[in-house]
Amino acid sequence: MNAEASHPEIREAVRKLCAGFPGEYWRALDRDRIYPTEFVRTLTEAGFLSVLIPEEYGGSGLGLSAATAVLEEVHRSGCNGGAAHAQMYTMGTILRHGTPEQKAKYLPAVASGALRLQAFGVTEPTSGTDTTRLRTFARREGDKYIVNGQKIWISRAEHSDLMVLLVRTTAREDVAKPSDGMSVLLVDMREAVGKGLTIRPIRTMLNHATTELFFDNLEVPAENLVGAEGKGFRYILDGMNAERILIASECIGDGRFFIDRASAYAKEREVFGRPIGQNQGIQFPIARAYVQLSAASLMVDKAAAMFDAGIPCGTEANMSKMLASEASWYAADMCVQTHGGFGFAEEYDIERKFRETRLYQVAPISTNLILSHVGTHVLGMPKSF
Numbered sequence: 001m002n003a004e005a006s007h008p009e010i011r012e013a014v015r016k017l018c019a020g021f022p023g024e025y026w027r028a029l030d031r032d033r034i035y036p037t038e039f040v041r042t043l044t045e046a047g048f049l050s051v052l053i054p055e056e057y058g059g060s061g062l063g064l065s066a067a068t069a070v071l072e073e074v075h076r077s078g079c080n081g082g083a084a085h086a087q088m089y090t091m092g093t094i095l096r097h098g099t100p101e102q103k104a105k106y107l108p109a110v111a112s113g114a115l116r117l118q119a120f121g122v123t124e125p126t127s128g129t130d131t132t133r134l135r136t137f138a139r140r141e142g143d144k145y146i147v148n149g150q151k152i153w154i155s156r157a158e159h160s161d162l163m164v165l166l167v168r169t170t171a172r173e174d175v176a177k178p179s180d181g182m183s184v185l186l187v188d189m190r191e192a193v194g195k196g197l198t199i200r201p202i203r204t205m206l207n208h209a210t211t212e213l214f215f216d217n218l219e220v221p222a223e224n225l226v227g228a229e230g231k232g233f234r235y236i237l238d239g240m241n242a243e244r245i246l247i248a249s250e251c252i253g254d255g256r257f258f259i260d261r262a263s264a265y266a267k268e269r270e271v272f273g274r275p276i277g278q279n280q281g282i283q284f285p286i287a288r289a290y291v292q293l294s295a296a297s298l299m300v301d302k303a304a305a306m307f308d309a310g311i312p313c314g315t316e317a318n319m320s321k322m323l324a325s326e327a328s329w330y331a332a333d334m335c336v337q338t339h340g341g342f343g344f345a346e347e348y349d350i351e352r353k354f355r356e357t358r359l360y361q362v363a364p365i366s367t368n369l370i371l372s373h374v375g376t377h378v379l380g381m382p383k384s385f
């Protein structure tokens, strides 16, 4: 399966690397919700997290299509890229909108892994998906901003040196368009924690190192503003396309993991004197999962190719994330059913991957919001909000 896939050398190298991180490794971390430090270090050192950083800044500059190959193979191998994927794309905000000084200061260190830039602070408890109503406010005072507010579901904050943070710098009531008046700040977590920033981990149904953040008069140097003040919402939207396409590729990898496992098990498990996969009630759901995943994979490839060509791809990024997350969830459910009772046993890794892949119908954007984008922006129907 997937013999025609792009970037075969990258895929082969990632598979080799992942073989060093088998199910036992992930199960042990999952039980205690521990960050996969060793896995992330190995991926970093192998250069797989810097594929989107141009060569002039020390990355390999291979583009998003190569990055999707990396994450798909990570997930197909039973590993999870969620602990590291944001190191690939969060830097895009600096790359696209930073000053030459910011790029020179941060990008080479992000490329080498010396700096971890993998926290991305947008979501807030009161505003949810309605980003323009976020309340975290940065007030300019001389050469710094004073930040107050709260964020939720900010992943990897405890494992990041820097965070890209979206704040209001002008109140919503005082701007012409709700999306105006927001700005992007680069927060140095090493300076901030304990001096105005408190991080509280949230235990969830999967091992994802996600947290809640509290800002209480946190001081951020004004030179850490990325791009123009008040234009931050647009910069964040730019970065979201890469994030959605990469997460879609993780779903494709998850789906392949489930299909690989289910088809192998269905050939080998005998009940009533024949392999269960001979029964069409078992065989057809596996085949259907393959068909659905193959179609979703084409959309991911298309979105990544458009992104790499510099063609606007917001709709394709959204559609690929939706199709891939639904295909991986169908495959997850099918895989549990195919395994009968063993689907629930921890040592098979299926129940862990089942929990992990469920996330992607909600984050980084939920399915309803994607349907709303297509309904209104593509098909021109009226907006519900």
Ligand SMILES: Cc1cc2nc3c(=O)[nH]c(=O)nc-3n(C[C@H](O)[C@H](O)[C@H](O)COP(=O)(O)OP(=O)(O)OC[C@H]3O[C@@H](n4cnc5c(N)ncnc54)[C@H](O)[C@@H]3O)c2cc1C
Pocket (backbone or CB within 6 Å): 119, 120, 121, 122, 123, 127, 128, 129, 130, 152, 153, 154, 155, 156, 204, 208, 210, 359, 362, 363, 364, 365, 366, 367, 368, 369, 372, 384, 385
């Ligand atoms: C494990 C995890 C990690 C995350 N990591 C990060 C991170 O690193 N950084 C970050 O900023 N955020 C992060 N998030 C937040 C994530 O992006 C949001 O949870 C997601 O966008 C949904 O927002 P919400 O939870 O506020 O849901 P809400 O906005 O409260 O929506 C709840 C439900 O209602 C639906 N809904 C809302 N409005 C409408 C409407 N008008 N029409 C139809 N349906 C609607 C939504 O689709 C959703 O299903 C993470 C979340 C999780 C669970």
